[in-house]
Amino acid sequence: MADLLPVAEAQARLLALAPAVAVETVPLAQAVGRWTAAPVIAARDQPFADLSAMDGYALRFADLGQPLKVVGESAAGKGFLGSVAAGEAVRIFTGAPVPDGADTILVQEEAARDGDGLALSGKGPLRIGAHIRPRAQDFAAGAEIISGGAHLTPAMIGLAAAAGYGALPVRRAVRVAILSTGDELVPAGAPASGAQLPSSNAPMLAALLADLPVTVLDGGIVRDDLAAMTAAFTALDADVIVTTGGASVGDHDLVRPALLAAGGSLDFWKIAMRPGKPLLAGRLGGAVVLGLPGNPVSAFVTATLFLRPLIAHLSGAADPFPRRLSAPLAHPLPANGPREDYMRARLTSAGLDAWPVQDSGMLAALAGSDALIVRPVHAPPVAAGDLAEYLPIA
Numbered sequence: 001m002a003d004l005l006p007v008a009e010a011q012a013r014l015l016a017l018a019p020a021v022a023v024e025t026v027p028l029a030q031a032v033g034r035w036t037a038a039p040v041i042a043a044r045d046q047p048f049a050d051l052s053a054m055d056g057y058a059l060r061f062a063d064l065g066q067p068l069k070v071v072g073e074s075a076a077g078k079g080f081l082g083s084v085a086a087g088e089a090v091r092i093f094t095g096a097p098v099p100d101g102a103d104t105i106l107v108q109e110e111a112a113r114d115g116d117g118l119a120l121s122g123k124g125p126l127r128i129g130a131h132i133r134p135r136a137q138d139f140a141a142g143a144e145i146i147s148g149g150a151h152l153t154p155a156m157i158g159l160a161a162a163a164g165y166g167a168l169p170v171r172r173a174v175r176v177a178i179l180s181t182g183d184e185l186v187p188a189g190a191p192a193s194g195a196q197l198p199s200s201n202a203p204m205l206a207a208l209l210a211d212l213p214v215t216v217l218d219g220g221i222v223r224d225d226l227a228a229m230t231a232a233f234t235a236l237d238a239d240v241i242v243t244t245g246g247a248s249v250g251d252h253d254l255v256r257p258a259l260l261a262a263g264g265s266l267d268f269w270k271i272a273m274r275p276g277k278p279l280l281a282g283r284l285g286g287a288v289v290l291g292l293p294g295n296p297v298s299a300f301v302t303a304t305l306f307l308r309p310l311i312a313h314l315s316g317a318a319d320p321f322p323r324r325l326s327a328p329l330a331h332p333l334p335a336n337g338p339r340e341d342y343m344r345a346r347l348t349s350a351g352l353d354a355w356p357v358q359d360s361g362m363l364a365a366l367a368g369s370d371a372l373i374v375r376p377v378h379a380p381p382v383a384a385g386d387l388a389e390y391l392p393i394a
Helices: 009-014 155-164 200-209 226-234 256-262 296-314 363-367
Strands: 022-029 058-059 068-074 088-092 102-107 111-114 117-120 143-146 165-173 172-179 213-220 240-244 265-269 281-283 288-294 327-330 339-350 351-353 371-375 387-392
Touching: 009 265, 009 281, 009 296, 022 281, 058 068, 088 339, 117 363, 143 155, 172 296, 200 213, 200 240, 200 296, 213 226, 226 256, 240 296, 256 265, 256 281, 256 288, 288 296, 296 339, 296 363, 327 351, 339 387
Parallel strands: 068 088, 172 213, 172 240, 240 288
Antiparallel strands: 022 165, 058 088, 058 102, 068 117, 111 117, 265 281, 281 288, 327 387, 339 351, 339 371, 371 387
């Protein structure tokens, strides 16, 4: 196994093949799921002033317990223009600015009002500043509220809007071309007879990238012919060219020679992992070429570990790799060999339950999985109940 590249080294080399794509500014509604191209700096304070957190009355804490006169009203978007003097109070609503001179909110459930007269009917607030959201409690103008390279979530979109933004700089969508190789393949949904197989990898990979900022180009099925495969490579205009199949060492595995014949270069080939050993990576013009294995489970696992992180990296992600979690094992696992293993498993109430058969052609087991158990190189046996690392998968 000395000629096989460790997974982490291969991932680092793949990401080093290309920098992030160009920056564009998009409306907030289109920015979710993208990565920020620069830190987001608040353009305003939030709240913009001291605001009431409750419906009630704004007053001076020192005046509690004595009769008060209501001298006005403060509502959200229309504050009281005067100030609160001794013995005075202002009717106030949630989200409204606290008038000058007031330092406390008396909630309406503890107030008794008679015309302009106001008296305490309950215990009242116990401290100065009760029920007031102070200015800039959430964030202040000039503060970094979202870091550069952050994956924009719906909550971050709301945060950016509150901070004064209607659009954000992000990386443009990454163009990904998918080529399926093999004489045996027919398009998904077409009749398959004899030794023919439906092409499952292309629609699976397109679905695997659906939540990422990509434009997927279907390069179709390329037959096992060096000239045809070379021509398919040279015809594509993409940031990433993904092939499935044809990356191993058989007579019909032509991705490597076709890449070189098209004027490309090979950076690495063969990874110390299971499934997915024959993965390759290189460049062709301005594109990164990623050759995935043809077996569908191998294609899925390697796309999870290499293709998705590559897209995130090109999109400007500060941390492009999938998160690793841990959970107890439902059953013992034997010692692992010289390749890092990614076992399909279900996360159950008893823990991680690995499928008993881990064949790389078994799509039904993959579809029934929500985790990949990560078994390091030469990992010792583990017992049921021991913690194991896993990657969550959809």
